[in-house]
Amino acid sequence: MGFPDGSKDLSSEMEVDAFRRLFPLQYFERHLAEAIRPDGRPLGKARDTTVVLGAVASANGSALVKIGSTTMLSAIKMEVMTPSLESPDEGCIAIDFHMPPICSPLVRPGRPAEAAPVVSKQLSDTISGSGIIDLKELSLVTGKAAWMAYLDVYCLDADGALFDAALLSAVAALSHLQIPAVSMNDDGKIVLVSDDDGQKQAQELVNKEKRNLTLRSIPFSLTCILHKNYILVDPTAEEESVMETVVTIALDTSGQLVSLYKPGGPVLAFTPSIQDCVALTRQRVKELKGILEEANSTMQVE
Amino acid sequence: MEIERPDGRSPNQLRPLACSRSVLHRAHGSATWAQGDTKVVAAIYGPKSGTRKNENPEKASIEVVWKPKIGQIGKAEREYEMILKRTLESICIRSIYPNTTTSVIVQVIHDDGALLPCAINAACAAFVDAGIPLRHLAVAICCSVADDGYIFLDPNKQEEEKMKAFSYLVFPNLNVSVLPERSSQEGGEPTAHGIITSVTHGAMSVDDYLHCLERGRAVSARLSEFLRKNLEPKSSSESSRAG
Numbered sequence: 001m002g003f004p005d006g007s008k009d010l011s012s013e014m015e016v017d018a019f020r021r022l023f024p025l026q027y028f029e030r031h032l033a034e035a036i037r038p039d040g041r042p043l044g045k046a047r048d049t050t051v052v053l054g055a056v057a058s059a060n061g062s063a064l065v066k067i068g069s070t071t072m073l074s075a076i077k078m079e080v081m082t083p084s085l086e087s088p089d090e091g092c093i094a095i096d097f098h099m100p101p102i103c104s105p106l107v108r109p110g111r112p113a114e115a116a117p118v119v120s121k122q123l124s125d126t127i128s129g130s131g132i133i134d135l136k137e138l139s140l141v142t143g144k145a146a147w148m149a150y151l152d153v154y155c156l157d158a159d160g161a162l163f164d165a166a167l168l169s170a171v172a173a174l175s176h177l178q179i180p181a182v183s184m185n186d187d188g189k190i191v192l193v194s195d196d197d198g199q200k201q202a203q204e205l206v207n208k209e210k211r212n213l214t215l216r217s218i219p220f221s222l223t224c225i226l227h228k229n230y231i232l233v234d235p236t237a238e239e240e241s242v243m244e245t246v247v248t249i250a251l252d253t254s255g256q257l258v259s260l261y262k263p264g265g266p267v268l269a270f271t272p273s274i275q276d277c278v279a280l281t282r283q284r285v286k287e288l289k290g291i292l293e294e295a296n297s298t299m300q301v302e
Numbered sequence: 303m304e305i306e307r308p309d310g311r312s313p314n315q316l317r318p319l320a321c322s323r324s325v326l327h328r329a330h331g332s333a334t335w336a337q338g339d340t341k342v343v344a345a346i347y348g349p350k351s352g353t354r355k356n357e358n359p360e361k362a363s364i365e366v367v368w369k370p371k372i373g374q375i376g377k378a379e380r381e382y383e384m385i386l387k388r389t390l391e392s393i394c395i396r397s398i399y400p401n402t403t404t405s406v407i408v409q410v411i412h413d414d415g416a417l418l419p420c421a422i423n424a425a426c427a428a429f430v431d432a433g434i435p436l437r438h439l440a441v442a443i444c445c446s447v448a449d450d451g452y453i454f455l456d457p458n459k460q461e462e463e464k465m466k467a468f469s470y471l472v473f474p475n476l477n478v479s480v481l482p483e484r485s486s487q488e489g490g491e492p493t494a495h496g497i498i499t500s501v502t503h504g505a506m507s508v509d510d511y512l513h514c515l516e517r518g519r520a521v522s523a524r525l526s527e528f529l530r531k532n533l534e535p536k537s538s539s540e541s542s543r544a545g
Binding site: 114117118120121122125129130131247251252255256257258259260261262263264265266268269270271274275278 | 377378380381384385387388389390391392467469472474493495496497498499500501502503504505506507508510511512515
């Protein structure tokens, strides 16, 4: 609050932990002045990121993503449905984001988290806006049958930059997705083909074999905190609660801007800082692309 | 190389604006804001003693309730509520009424495109009507980008569906500031050019976005003027129109 001078004097007398709790803003600002963050990262460095594909055996595609200690699990389930009359040759994808009470002390059992529907909406906007999936590819028989993909993202540990981790895990699950082989039986119904009898009914198969989805330009995102003249990349939950102005930028691999999201906040964003954030995001997109490709290639070796 | 818009406007032309204040008698502050056929009513109740959920011993909190024209509140509306809440929190001087909650109720009367900017403008006018101290006003604008990179301001629903991308931008409006002459310039750019809120839908190039910013800033001055004219005490009770 309002003890800029008092706190400076106190900081030499107080224990570090007490200072951090009592004057969180001053605590962070003294770190920022030294161009470092309390967890030892420089301002422009994101936390370590890992992607593990196929974490859920029963799903058609799944991924477990960790950015620092923020953890997201996403899984895709495919179902056959009748396509709508407006788009008879297109499948459909339904995206949902869940924040169970396990993920953060701020989420109480029985009361849904405030952030969950917002992240969920942002995810579906970004994924549909970037055109990563051609919905026509999810079609089976025009006007009769198409795939409905349920993509569910679960937050297991919420430690800041939720959207970045959620988007990365959603994209990773899509890249791991295997569309099951189906055939049409005599009644005109679509049935799943199990591996054993797949050979016998080969002539009736609607799609030849299990296949991956072709992903076009893949979106990746980066969250930055704006505080005074500093830009902090990939904030933790503590940093997000102390410094409130957050900008999330999503770029796809072809360099198009898919989303630039700044919901209010006390700091105004000017053109130079926007351009800096975009440049930081470009770097991060390259990094994440490499991480995802590596995860996919180790998957194929296995 | 002019591209025709369905309603015959030029690319930079806004729809007719209308704003009236104190439309509701029981609310502490209220306003309607219309851009063409899009119309929203906002009502303010508060500051009232903090409810347990929102209590903050240092700052006033704001809660936003979004009422759609028909049906239940969905994910999109929840997102609007959050954006509106955070935008309003950034323009209020929240340390003045600590430990209180101010409720903002937004009722959509008709949605014909650019709904969120319209709601932000309405809420801002309602805040002034309620006499709640603000750091500065905010003006919101929707810019849409066509396939060939052309930018159209304030699209209606029909245009919004055709466009490849659009962005909602909120800029500060501070000709008359309650703050002392701090610095109306920041890093070579006037403060009125800073972005309070930005939300985009669809894919566009970074340059397109920067063009949107430029156009948005240019027109926000005109919107600010209209808002200020409407907030002057004389014209407070009757609505006025501007092209």
